Amino acid sequence: MTAVPNNPDGRVRRAGYGLSAAAAVSILFLLAPSNDAVRLILIGAVAAVILLILAVLGALSARTGQPVLYLATGLLALAAAVLQLIQFGRDTNWIGGNGSTVAWLAGLGIGFSALWYASHSARRSD
Amino acid sequence: MSTERATASPPRESVEPLDQGRGARIGLAVLRIGIGLLWIQNSGWKTPPNFGQDSGTGLFRFTTYAVDYPVFPPFSWLIEHVVLPNFTVFGYLTLLVEVSLGAFLVVGLATRFWALVGIAQSSAIALSVLNAPNEFPWTYYLMIVAHIVILTSALGRTVGLDGLLRPRWRQSPSRVARLMLRAS
Numbered sequence: 124m125t126a127v128p129n130n131p132d133g134r135v136r137r138a139g140y141g142l143s144a145a146a147a148v149s150i151l152f153l154l155a156p157s158n159d160a161v162r163l164i165l166i167g168a169v170a171a172v173i174l175l176i177l178a179v180l181g182a183l184s185a186r187t188g189q190p191v192l193y194l195a196t197g198l199l200a201l202a203a204a205v206l207q208l209i210q211f212g213r214d215t216n217w218i219g220g221n222g223s224t225v226a227w228l229a230g231l232g233i234g235f236s237a238l239w240y241a242s243h244s245a246r247r248s249d
Numbered sequence: 250m251s252t253e254r255a256t257a258s259p260p261r262e263s264v265e266p267l268d269q270g271r272g273a274r275i276g277l278a279v280l281r282i283g284i285g286l287l288w289i290q291n292s293g294w295k296t297p298p299n300f301g302q303d304s305g306t307g308l309f310r311f312t313t314y315a316v317d318y319p320v321f322p323p324f325s326w327l328i329e330h331v332v333l334p335n336f337t338v339f340g341y342l343t344l345l346v347e348v349s350l351g352a353f354l355v356v357g358l359a360t361r362f363w364a365l366v367g368i369a370q371s372s373a374i375a376l377s378v379l380n381a382p383n384e385f386p387w388t389y390y391l392m393i394v395a396h397i398v399i400l401t402s403a404l405g406r407t408v409g410l411d412g413l414l415r416p417r418w419r420q421s422p423s424r425v426a427r428l429m430l431r432a433s
Contacts, residue, residue, distance in 0.1 A: 134413055142356075163290045208348075212296040222344055223293035223351075230285070230352035237358055237410045244417050 132188060135241045139185030139193065142234045147178035149227060164227045167219030173203050177231055184235070190243040197236030204228035277398075278357075278408035284367070284395050285354030292347040300340030308340055311378055318380035328377070346370055354399070357409015362432035364400035368393055405433050 152166040166174070177200050184192035207218045208225045218224060267273070294307060301307025312328060319325040332339045346366065353363040375389035398404070405411030411433035418426040418433075 138410070138413055159290065159294075163286050165293055212298060221293045222295050222348055223289045226289040226292050226348040226351035227355075229348060230289075230355045233352055233358060234356040234410065237356070237414060241413055241417060244421075248420070 132242070132245060135238055135245070136185045136188060138234075138241075139181055139238050142231060142238070143178045143181030143185060146174045146181060146231055150174050150178075164223045165220045166224065169218045170203075170207075170220050170224055170228075173199075173218065173228070177235075181231075181235060184238070188242060190239050190246065193235050193239035193242060197232050197234070197239055199232075200228050200235060201232030204232055274407045277402060277404050280395060281357060281360065281399055281404040281407075281409065282355055284392070284399065285351050285356075287351075287392075288347050288354065288367070289351030292344060292351055295340065295344045295347065297341065297344065299337065300344075302336050302340075308343060309336060311374075311381075312336070312339070314381040315377040318378075318382075320376050320379045324373075324376045357405035357407075357411050358414075359429060359432040360405025360409060360411050361400050361403055364396045364404075367396035368400065371396060403433065 149164060149166065150171045152162060152164045153168070153171045155162040155166075177196055180192065180196040180199065184196055203218065204225050207216075207220050207228060210216045210218070211221050211225065296307060299309075301309035305313075312332060315325050315328040316333070347370065350363055350367055350370065353359055354367070371389055371392040375386075375393070378384045379386050379389065403411070406415065415430060415433055418430045
């Protein structure tokens with residue numbers, strides 16, 4: 124048990140599971156009442172589906188340890204963030220979110236992309 | 250007398266170290282992630298493309314408070330003569346800064362850099378709205394203080410990506426890696 128924190132692959136894996144869990148838990152904001160006191164992130168039905176895909180892909184990345192899966196998960200989240208940034212506040216808003224949705228998806232995208240870098244550089248140095 | 254004074258002020262080496270235990274690390278991670286989530290929520294009501302300019306609401310209304318209820322006259326002048334005439338550009342800039350603050354602080358990447366940006370942004374908001382009606386000044390003071398803690402304690406190294414990536418950046422000879430070491 125104590126060896127895990129010093130094992131680079133183990134730490135990346137734990138971070139991958141952590142980000143995946145965060146993506147999954149954030150789907151609960153779908154149920155949040157529409158007041159700013161509790162709704163930190165605006166999550167609609169489409170955003171919930173995207174987050175579910177990110178959570179499954181992220182967990183799969185952590186389980187297999189494949190850098191390319193981390194990268195795919197990160198790029199998917201970043202693409203969704205960019206699409207949401209372009210569309211929110213306009214008539215067409217496929218994801219149905221706002222700036223908070225952009226920020227959350229961007230955070231997940233940055234996180235998974237950083238895990239790709241971490242696992243990729245660990246393999247190169249082996 | 251001199252003996253008493255020596256007893257009253259212990260030598261510098263005997264300063265008690267901060268708690269490095271699991272509870273302390275989790276608490277500090279909660280602080281960083283919590284502040285990140287507040288920025289994420291705050292980016293939710295900045296709505297492009299006009300950011301409330303047409304209806305006098307949203308970001309536009311809060312920005313005009315700097316002129317209507319001045320806190321620091323030079324800042325009010327800057328808002329009136331530079332920001333308001335170029336409001337769309339300012340709106341997008343504000344949105345991008347707050348989206349980035351939320352995204353980077355939540356995952357703990359380049360945390361010290363973003364804590365500095367957070368101090369600047371919280372100060373700018375404070376200078377805009379401190380004298381406005383129905384505002385609670387403590388909100389802004391607390392935001393500034395929280396970012397100071399994140400900056401000085403480098404909280405991305407605790408349950409954050411900075412902690413995961415710093416050993417790799419330290420081994421890398423690249424300029425980006427050196428920059429990230431400083432930013433984390």
